[in-house]
Amino acid sequence: MSLLVLAVLAGLAAGLIHARSTHSTYDIKDLNYAWLVPIAYLPQLVAFQLPATRSKLAAEHAAAALVISQLILLGFAWSNRKQPGFGLLGLGLVLNLAVILLNGGLMPISPETAARLIPEVSPETWKSGNRLGTGKDILMATKDTRLWWLADRFLLPVWIPYRAAYSIGDILIAAGVFWLLWSSGRQKNRAGLIRREI
């Protein structure tokens, strides 16, 4: 399971525990235009998830799918900007989109980072300009990467049984989602609440 999904579940658990421990209520508000999220996911499903389509799609089409999807998500984030955490995750989204757009439509990762991430594969395999398999990343030398500091360049500690290369934007997105779900446990009694019994 992705650590980003874990951030959602951890935020939810932290919010519920906080609500219970403070005899407060868990107040989760409806999200505006939530239907935009599954719509934004569809191009990525075709470009990066479904085995039948992802390997057949040209890099430029995969890039277009990613950019279109992220623009839709940006609209969703903007329409919910008054909700807690959305400022942070919106900023993460903008940073990811900036580095993606300035580098041809996919998230750059350096061959050195790819070699550290996947040591099973010979380092010579990682050639600039190639995609990292069928994912959202493209191999690009750091010196050729615009806004290289926003690219996928952080690796998780080795003791975590999951390997991934993250960007600053990814970290902000995870933090924003955690904040949104955790802060819902800090609300006091209001209409339409989930009571602390849960």
Added chain:
Amino acid sequence: MKAIQTLTLIDPRYVRLALVALTMILFVISAAAPGSPGDVGIR
């Protein structure tokens, strides 16, 4: 019939909680772009 009865017993607030959680899971999967060994078929 039993399934329908169970569904109608679910508090709408729980449904809302589940929907928001699912929406945000889909959001992070789509919004973030981490590279992983799974991209090249290594688990």
